[in-house]
Amino acid sequence: xxxxxxxxxxxxxxxxxxxxxxxxxxxxxxxxxxxxxxxxxxxxxxxxxxxxxxxxxxxxxxxxxxxxxxxxxxxxxxxxxxxxxxxxxxxxxxxxxxxxxxxxxxxxxxxxxxxxxxxxxxxxxxxxxxxxxxxxxxxxxxxxxxxxxxxxxxxxxxxxxxxxxxxxxxxxxxxxxxxxxxxxxxxxxxxxxxxxxxxxxxxxxxxxxxxxxxxxxxxxxxxxxxxxxxxxxxxxxxxxxxxxxxxxxxxxxxxxxxxxxxxxxxxxxxxxxxxxxxxxxxxxxxxxxxxxxxxxxxxxxxxxxxxxxxxxxxxxxxxxxxxxxxxxxxxxxxxxxxxxxxxxxxxxxxxxxxxxxxxxxxxxxxxxxxxxxxxxxxxxxxxxxxxxxxxxxxxxxxxxxxxxxxxxxxxxxxxxxxxxxxxxxxxxxxxxxxxxxxxxxxxxxxxxxxxxxxxxxxxxxxxxxxxxxxxxxxxxxxxxxxxxxxxxxxxxxxx
Amino acid sequence: xxxxxxxxxxxxxxxxxxxxxxxxxxxxxxxxxxxxxxxxxxxxxxxxxxxxxxxxxxxxxxxxxxxxxxxxxxxxxxxxxxxxxxxxxxxxxxxxxxxxxxxxxxxxxxxxxxxxxxxxxxxxxxxxxxxxxxxxxxxxxxxxxxxxxxxxxxxxxxxxxxxxxxxxxxxxxxxxxxxxxxxxxxxxxxxxxxxxxxxxxxxxxxxxxxxxxxxxxxxxxxxxxxxxxxxxxxxxxxxxxxxxxxxxxxxxxxxxxxxxxxxxxxxxxxxxxxxxxxxxxxxxxxxxxxxxxxxxxxxxxxxxxxxxxxxxxxxxxxxxxxxxxxxxxxxxxxxxxxxxxxxxxxxxxxxxxxxxxxxxxxxxxxxxxxxxxxxxxxxxxxxxxxxxxxxxxxxxxxxxxxxxxxxxxxxxxxxxxxxxxxxxxxxxxxxxxxxxxxxxxxxxxxxxxxxxxxxxxxxxxxxxxxxxxxxxxxxxxxxxxxxxx
Numbered sequence: 001x002x003x004x005x006x007x008x009x010x011x012x013x014x015x016x017x018x019x020x021x022x023x024x025x026x027x028x029x030x031x032x033x034x035x036x037x038x039x040x041x042x043x044x045x046x047x048x049x050x051x052x053x054x055x056x057x058x059x060x061x062x063x064x065x066x067x068x069x070x071x072x073x074x075x076x077x078x079x080x081x082x083x084x085x086x087x088x089x090x091x092x093x094x095x096x097x098x099x100x101x102x103x104x105x106x107x108x109x110x111x112x113x114x115x116x117x118x119x120x121x122x123x124x125x126x127x128x129x130x131x132x133x134x135x136x137x138x139x140x141x142x143x144x145x146x147x148x149x150x151x152x153x154x155x156x157x158x159x160x161x162x163x164x165x166x167x168x169x170x171x172x173x174x175x176x177x178x179x180x181x182x183x184x185x186x187x188x189x190x191x192x193x194x195x196x197x198x199x200x201x202x203x204x205x206x207x208x209x210x211x212x213x214x215x216x217x218x219x220x221x222x223x224x225x226x227x228x229x230x231x232x233x234x235x236x237x238x239x240x241x242x243x244x245x246x247x248x249x250x251x252x253x254x255x256x257x258x259x260x261x262x263x264x265x266x267x268x269x270x271x272x273x274x275x276x277x278x279x280x281x282x283x284x285x286x287x288x289x290x291x292x293x294x295x296x297x298x299x300x301x302x303x304x305x306x307x308x309x310x311x312x313x314x315x316x317x318x319x320x321x322x323x324x325x326x327x328x329x330x331x332x333x334x335x336x337x338x339x340x341x342x343x344x345x346x347x348x349x350x351x352x353x354x355x356x357x358x359x360x361x362x363x364x365x366x367x368x369x370x371x372x373x374x375x376x377x378x379x380x381x382x383x384x385x386x387x388x389x390x391x392x393x394x395x396x397x398x399x400x401x402x403x404x405x406x407x408x409x410x411x412x413x414x415x416x417x418x419x420x421x422x423x424x425x426x427x428x429x430x431x432x433x434x435x436x437x438x439x440x441x442x443x444x445x446x447x448x449x450x451x452x453x454x455x456x457x458x459x460x461x462x463x464x465x466x467x468x469x470x471x472x473x474x475x476x477x478x479x480x481x482x483x484x485x486x487x488x489x490x491x492x493x494x495x
Numbered sequence: 496x497x498x499x500x501x502x503x504x505x506x507x508x509x510x511x512x513x514x515x516x517x518x519x520x521x522x523x524x525x526x527x528x529x530x531x532x533x534x535x536x537x538x539x540x541x542x543x544x545x546x547x548x549x550x551x552x553x554x555x556x557x558x559x560x561x562x563x564x565x566x567x568x569x570x571x572x573x574x575x576x577x578x579x580x581x582x583x584x585x586x587x588x589x590x591x592x593x594x595x596x597x598x599x600x601x602x603x604x605x606x607x608x609x610x611x612x613x614x615x616x617x618x619x620x621x622x623x624x625x626x627x628x629x630x631x632x633x634x635x636x637x638x639x640x641x642x643x644x645x646x647x648x649x650x651x652x653x654x655x656x657x658x659x660x661x662x663x664x665x666x667x668x669x670x671x672x673x674x675x676x677x678x679x680x681x682x683x684x685x686x687x688x689x690x691x692x693x694x695x696x697x698x699x700x701x702x703x704x705x706x707x708x709x710x711x712x713x714x715x716x717x718x719x720x721x722x723x724x725x726x727x728x729x730x731x732x733x734x735x736x737x738x739x740x741x742x743x744x745x746x747x748x749x750x751x752x753x754x755x756x757x758x759x760x761x762x763x764x765x766x767x768x769x770x771x772x773x774x775x776x777x778x779x780x781x782x783x784x785x786x787x788x789x790x791x792x793x794x795x796x797x798x799x800x801x802x803x804x805x806x807x808x809x810x811x812x813x814x815x816x817x818x819x820x821x822x823x824x825x826x827x828x829x830x831x832x833x834x835x836x837x838x839x840x841x842x843x844x845x846x847x848x849x850x851x852x853x854x855x856x857x858x859x860x861x862x863x864x865x866x867x868x869x870x871x872x873x874x875x876x877x878x879x880x881x882x883x884x885x886x887x888x889x890x891x892x893x894x895x896x897x898x899x900x901x902x903x904x905x906x907x908x909x910x911x912x913x914x915x916x917x918x919x920x921x922x923x924x925x926x927x928x929x930x931x932x933x934x935x936x937x938x939x940x941x942x943x944x945x946x947x948x949x950x951x952x953x954x955x956x957x958x959x960x961x962x963x964x965x966x967x968x969x970x971x972x973x974x975x976x977x978x979x980x
Contacts, residue, residue: 047578090817287862292703445887
């Protein structure tokens, strides 16, 4: 029996509004002293009432529009009832049957590098967006005990700074067919949302998080198999690893003739495995009903038109523009638009009059390598576009060689010093003075008379050795073209 | 006349003319409380210290002639489901034992700003669920007209306090009749304004889409003055209406000549006590005598109002009361617990009274998967039909009148064993809550020595018309009996 993987994702995005979803408290909670950004409303104190943040509603509509969704003319909030200590009201204000946005899609281009299986051809996967809705985030529980999990905790602490931060939930259709696609989809989605500027999308801070529903079914079957829901994936790699594990786990169960149990599973990033968190038998009945403390929000046609008009350039359009404006290859353009910060970096280089192809090459090559090694994001790099351009200018002027450039790059990346400063400090300018080079060449020839002799006997490869020796004597500074020319000239004179 | 027997408007004259001071007035009211509240038990707690400060401040304002307004220096009671900063607020429930709010409800804050003097937190049915104030976890309030009878509920403490002169006015909350019914049973004026006219911020919710705060007073004019003070848009309550403030005392004396009064036949039929019906019929004659035209009206779906109400209100309550979980404030079980769910269960089992539990269970059931459409969804449809009934009735009539309650005050304990008979106490008042429209109850006489209330209902935001009608009736009828305590 051949099995097909079916994956649907739920992505939660914390919006970067200045205030919380239903009160005036600051939503910028990360790193703040616990329980300092709270008020009667977000603490759910008796009698307190929510007032919806209009900006958050607009941001949600913007996300939906960027994903090709339609914005509901009337949207309302509902209560999702369940008990949990991190929820001040023991219900979450969310949206049930009238979300802000419905029915969109995101096209995910699967390039060779995104496919872990080498055999597949690049293709585009259209992933349907079922809905985009708005809700409030919960508080945070910190379990004190060895495991850090609630079960074995001695006691638990509560921080309500996050409670009430606007949270957008994006739910896909079950259109994703592999772990690679899931990872690529999430990367693409994050990129789109970053372009909108409505969230910092920081996965480490939890402002961009993902749950996955996964099931398998016989190829050709239309029916969905029993799914498991995987939570706690906080990186692209984790999403991929968790889903690979789940595909293998479910495949094994099904091929052995067993049945998958519907349950929620926890991803363990250390062991790259998932484990059961709770089974659906204990599933909640959320008893959704319209939130009576809030009036429905009406989006007028003008409002929607204005939000649409205000949409910034999205990655797909930016990619097209990069190809046409800068004559870049599709793969270069894809790399340069793979995140907002990368595109911004590139465009800043262009503003500083860089050569597109050269800038692209250095960004994909040295810059990527150093960023990966240092575990930094491009926007955190000390080597800014100005630094890169300073380096490229020295190369173009012939002041430094390609080899030197890489060393200077490394130092500039490390220290944040401009290339010209490093060159100046270390006296690294390329030696292009013919008489100076001539002196060095002469020295090399006299020190290596045996090689000179061999050259004259017709052994061509001796010239390579002599160039190397001369370069060594110049401490690598000699202009290679000039050095070659002078060396050949001197050798022929000696003949 | 004793100070505590006077109306708010009369006392305002006394205060501004300098004949009395706010301190003297407060003293009179506190003495009245001291001499009567052991019998009445209208107050859950007195706030004498704060009251003395407020009265002193009021006197300073009176002396300096600064910030003079009709509520300045007037002692009032506030139902214990409205938050008062630094002052214990319990909703008469054990689950909120020891809870001290960190902020004041918008209505309380407004009254404080006007310089009114809060004397205490009034008793109520736990979380405003009940029609007799027997559901309080702390004490049972008596009816000042007959101590063996109930004052009505759930704002029974507020109504009894005003009727007995323990406060010049009070604030109550009305979810299905909880201001008007006790006002009727205690012989005072009670008003439920249009939903959204008065901010609910800081009112500990029972059923959010029905709850509305309103005044309980000794006269229609007083009610209008209090409404002036507490109404108006509040940015903290998104259901608060964005209507400009108006002076509800304007036009009170315009009379009812030519006013089209409708009497919904469904609220005058079966279940209405003969004595009550007779008083309402007399009231109708008075309206006719004043030049109003009275005709029969119909609210065909009102027979379903009670059923719809007892699905919608408990559904919302089951959710609103979820936050009382023992995690952060109020009561938490002292029993050993196995886990979190066990802690929630024990805490809530200990903290809530029987009626509250009954409604939480009703509401939880009505909202549960598979039953939503059959119960909650259906009830919302009935609600729409009732709104349409009113719309239609108000296209033909300016106001509708009916008894406020089907009977006068019943004996304590009489209905506590039979929740359904207790629920019937609100059959005349519930439809207006479902429709969100305003209604007022004014005394229209005594039946076997107990007060009877006349309810006047109007269209949304048409408070001026029902106040005008109530005022005309009050002036003509001149109900002057007082409870003998």
